[in-house]
Amino acid sequence: MRSWLWLLAGTALLPFTLLQTTIPLASWVAPVLLLRFTRTTRARWALPALTVAIAASTAISFRGAMPVGQVAIMAVGAGVLGVVAYAVDGLLGRWLSGLPRTLVFPMADVAVAYLFSTGDMGTMGHPAGTQVGNLPLLQSVSVTGLWGLAFLLAWTASVGNELWERGFDLRAAGRSAVVWLCALTAVHLLGGARLAFDPPAGSTVRLAALAPNRAADEAAVAAGIRPGPRSAAERAELRRRYFAPTLDDMFARTVTAARSGAKIVVWAEAAAYDFVEEGAAVVERARAVARQEAVYLQIGVVYLLSGERSPNVEIRAIMIDPGGTVVWNYLKTSTPVGDGNVPGPGVVPTTDTPYGRLATVICFDANFMPLVRQAGQAGADILLLPSSDWEQVTDALAQQAVLRGVENGMSVIRSTRRGTSLAVDHQGRTIGYEASWFTGDPRTTDHTMTVTVPVQGRSTPYGQWVGEGVAWLCLAGLSSMGAVAAVRSLRRRAARGTAGAAAGGRPKLTPGVLERHPRQFGASHQKER
Template identity: 45%
Template sequence: MATISGDPIATAPGTAVRGRPRTGPRPHPVSRWSWLWLLVGAGLLPFASMQTLIPLAAWVAPVFLMRFTRSQRPAIGLPVLVVAMCLALLVGARDGFFPMENGIGYYLFVVTLGVGGAVPFAVDRVLAPWLSGLSRTLVFPAAVTAVELVGAISSAYGTAGSTAYSQYAGLPLLQLASVTGIWGLTFLVSWLAPVLNQLWEQGWSGSGSRGPVVAFAAVLTAALLFGGVQLAFAAPAAETVRVAALAPDRQLSDLAYSAPDLTTADPAERAAVRDEYLRPVLDELFQRSEREAVADARIIAWSEAAVRTLEEEQTAVVARAADLARRHGVYLQVSMIVQLADAGDESDGGAVNENHAVLLGPSGTVVWDYQKSKPTPGDGQEPGPGVVPTVDTPYGRLATIICQDDFFPGLVRQAGRAGVDILLVPSSDWRSIAGWHAQQAPFRAVENGVALVRPTRQGISLATDAQGRLLGHKADYVVASEQTLVVSVPTRGTDTWYPRAGDTVAWASVVGLLVLTGAAWGARRRSRDGAGPAARTGSDQAERPALLDGLPPR
């Protein structure tokens, strides 16, 4: 049985709202199918983000979830949606996906994400009934984009989990990021749900559905054509340079990171730990670096946290790298976790180590010593100053960031504005995020028109060109003993709009959502005054969305 409600969308047919005159069209029923739509949408959610991405799921899941929220009373539909989203997040974030211990803090974090994911549906449920035509379909994508922008600004994980990253597999569509950043992709993917729901509600004959369908199809087609033209006619045509991306030997790296706690050790104990646990992986990486230099690699880059070293040994490690770079005339970037000599207790929130990427030039001089700008929570590090370093070389302009820095497009945009050609992204993952993180990294290459080289410990080492084409990858860290990826990388990047335009699309979505809120508020006030939807006749009434036909006059 359909239930009775005062809601403008979910109301029993033929039932007048108590205390109000029955002059408008028949109200709309609560759909008995809505729970099926919830199950379908929630079943697709774990594949729309997090570690098991199916690109189509990100388009389709919101369609059914919106069908559920629009055909249920808000007091029921929205809390149920939050629960469904939290359960989907627990599935998507399985196997230690987030570096957090199970406990109340973890579940509060999941609930926060679930509420954030439900907010755009709540905004659509509140505003859409008071709008019509194209404007009605823009509420949801604007809300999704605005929520993701707020998350990117406020979250320690930046844009991780953005809707846009679900489209990693479609190179033509991915080129849109070179103009709009990820925000254009987020908006476009999210726009499908209200467009199809409007068509579902009104049918093709409804004039309020044809316009949005045509507009969406036109924008999607334009984006695909733009991407196709970019890939066909603007491919990198520069000379290439041989680059070696090194991750540490797995067993030796495990040995280094199993070293005893050094926070209370005296100098002699620290030296003993260095010799037994830390030096083997360092020696092995230098041996492989020399081998690649002899094999004519001109740029050699180690993964994030490739070695763990003591603060008092850091200068010696850099000097050894400088000697190798000078003898072979190469650019060598060594990445290390430096254990601080005077570190306190990590549980007190103080820094216990530093995360460095040090580039040595062919003359043996230090080109830069970059500290990770956006440390992963719990890593025990203080963030660096957030300035992306660059240097001009015979192989193009180089720059570097470290691992999770790539979740922050605003940080990486410094490389695009500086005209960088090759971006080094030393990284370190863990098994449950390895594939997911590797899928997101090329977005920064496309946005900024840079070739990207990503040597990765405990994950997938890869390299792409400036349009996201995969130049090479090595995905077998957990089973292989050899962890070297050698690729030929274009020495010249491409110009893109995003470094100049920045997050304009995201902020435009925020402004647009405010405008739509004002329009919906005005329509609601006119309805209260008797000049709103229930008083419309003729062609105006014909253009109203079918789900609004139950609005009683006030």
């Protein structure tokens, strides 16, 4: 009965490890309790119960973030996938002992998370994101990517259970606890050394991140403007009433930021809207402002297409240099639920400037590690990340953005509409934070974040050559342990068969055999008694 208390306690902590209102310590403790539950309860009961618990926790964490039906589908999928690592631990762990046994659960956990990350959601909501405030620990992702940090979280659960099963006797737990403790200590010491001895240094650049005026933005949303065929007169009226006021404000604030010393100005995702038929006018106006103010200007525009069905919008980030030249016209790669956007080719653009090498992706793109790694491989120093959130997900998306920056040695500037703007250096230190969209007066608040950013990033092992190697090592290690477990299982069966034949073909009746095969042996055993 006590094992069910571990399930309840772990389930209570799970929502704080995912999306909203995250608690960093919960990401370490919850897996310990849930693994204890599955190791002390029959699989026929433990796995279905844990599936329901994970699904319920996911639904709670994603509450209000999307329509109820989509939350339900996501919760069920999370429950089914989330229980896999626990099932693998139970399946393989019985054939292993000591240090190898403690590695099964973290390898399975990372393998499942990696396979999930190749889908539509990427790494969004992964519990590793809750650790971005622990800067020494965070530096580990510059070597291993998110996967090394994810491994440590899950390994702690496995080693914790190893200790628990031995009454927390460190001598009995032996090598497993020592190796885990040494690894965790080394990660913190090396991370602390990186922070202390290799901090950001050298030149800096002043940068302004602009989100649209909230009152004007909400007026356009309330008008229910949707893509679809319209006459030229209808388009002109909508542009005059809704699109032009936002554009005028954004360009005016761009000029103000430039004259206040900003050398780079980046708009939020969907800072401006226009119909694709007249879209060139926005770019021409931006080119004129960039030339006039001698700034690098990246505008964020949503172009409404004439089609009725999704995809029917283009979400673009357009960079213009001080000479008025369009450096890139990036089309958002990812296709989040509800955006209805045409997906881009998935090529991350970069450009060299006097203020370091710049790169960009858009919002949800930052949940996809291989995509952002293109910028790391190209040696980008600053990642411009225009975004457009909703309140329930803004913190989780910001956490993933910080991870991508540290992984690839880049400062990240997250200029956010309907969310929290954030700027961090290449080691994850917060250098800018702007949350006025939720707290300020929409009629008067200027949603501008101005920061001073290092112009030089760092080349990292993850960005240059490790990539997703840790995840692949976990997949390979799990396969090897599965093979070992299979061989040991076959040997044990063969040994039992030999012993049974020597005893006249009848297996020895032990309590374990009776428990597993009551129908086969129960009646005859009663007669013998």
